[in-house]
Amino acid sequence: MGHDHPDPSTDDWANPDFCPFCGTRLTDPGAGFIDHLDESESCRERFADWREHIADDIGSEWSG
Template sequence: MAVTTTDWTDPIACPFCGDELASPGAGFVDHIHESATCEAEFEFWRENISDDVVGEWAG
């Protein structure tokens, strides 16, 4: 994660850049579609945990 911690403790802040999100769910999805850097960080994170979450996830 690009922010100074690996713990995502604030659900209304992007864990990758720290920007405030409009909402914790849809706001995060909108944010990563608007920010190429955060989308790339999210995809990198997702690839790293893909073996831990069998069959993807619904959320």
């Protein structure tokens, strides 16, 4: 499955106005991301995978 995330070589790649998993423009970079996860099963799964992979790096500092 392909994802439409902005190309890593562009400034939009780290733009919080876009979902980091699919590139969809978010209504808000904070709450809008959470709303997007509620609406997008594939992004919700990719976010869960990402959290699992970084859990050891964050350790007890993770509050999300």
